[in-house]
Amino acid sequence: MKKVYYLSTCTTCKRIMDELGPLISDFEKQNIKTDQMTFDQIDEMKERSGTYESLFSRKALKYRSMGLGDKNLSEDDYRKLIQDEYTFLKRPVFIVNDQIFIGNSKKVIDSMQNHLS
Template structure:
């Protein structure tokens, strides 16, 4: 499993620790320090199956600073923006063999732990 988040984000740290404490080994990729490529994000979007918007951190400071709520961007424009600025990505993103989880959902993480 691959874990993508932001090291300074307490939610990301809690989610990562939850999985580690449950016996799941994974690497922490800080996507603010090193944002994922457009192709990587596109693969997440396709695996998740609900479009690009679930991956946009609409509650984040950067989203508000850039006035993105008032903009009507295409999926390709979003993908480019997300790959250029990791703070625009909703976090954490967990890539498993069976798909992608976006955000920290304790129940879904517990299910992953129990199914290992």
């Protein structure tokens, strides 16, 4: 399976996907804003990454506005927050067979490129 979860309004996601161009042309693409993720999809990502927390973005504006930094969140909390609010997914998320690449750091994107090359 080759799939990418992204946000079409995110300039960083757009830039990364443009840079990867032909390498991801055969990927299934899911815009998480218009096509909400299911718990099954989130669970599948967690199986590859190890934790829901690894999928969770603390950079989302709602993280501060909801006061989540002051709370002790459980794995169940992370799972529900990601499903309820797409901005909490650290993105983009690339799935390549049994591998997962989460986020937009240069290290993650380089690792994915090397995996596909």
